[in-house]
Amino acid sequence: MKENKVHCQKKSVGFDLKLKIVEEVCNGQISVNYASKKYDVGRNAIYYWLKKYSTLEQQNRAVAKKDEIKKLKDEIERLQFVKDFQQEFIAELSIETGKDIEKKFLPDSLFNEIEQKKRDILKNNGSANASGYQDKRSTKK
Secondary structure (H helix, E strand, O other), rough: OOOOOOOOOOOOOHHHHHHHHHHHHOOOOOHHHHHHHEEEEEHHHHHHHHHHHHHHHHHHHHHHHOOOOHHHHHHHHHHHHHHHHHHHHHHHHHHHEEEEEHHOOOOHHHHHHHHHHHHHHHHHHOEEEOOEEEOOOOOOO
């Protein structure tokens, strides 16, 4: 007895539909079996698309993440610059006025950073000690 073999005809599926199926399967929205039934496409074809297109999607995500990380690093650098500028300004103002304005208005962590900046400014100036009073320079050579 001869068996009638049913030949599978390849169904033409557009690129957009392939990506949609791959995305749904990769995101866990549907299984490969369900996608096969829902879109009337063979499971082997879906597995092939997963292998082929999921790496493309992963590469796009990796590039997007790298761009986002670079932007965030740039923003951190900018904010650090602003923070340092503000702290130096407060430290210099505090030295000039002789009042510890940072102690009254800022949290302890920022207060400590500004105090360190004040010490650095006074050390770099060399003409004032930590209390803010002028040192008498030695006239001996």
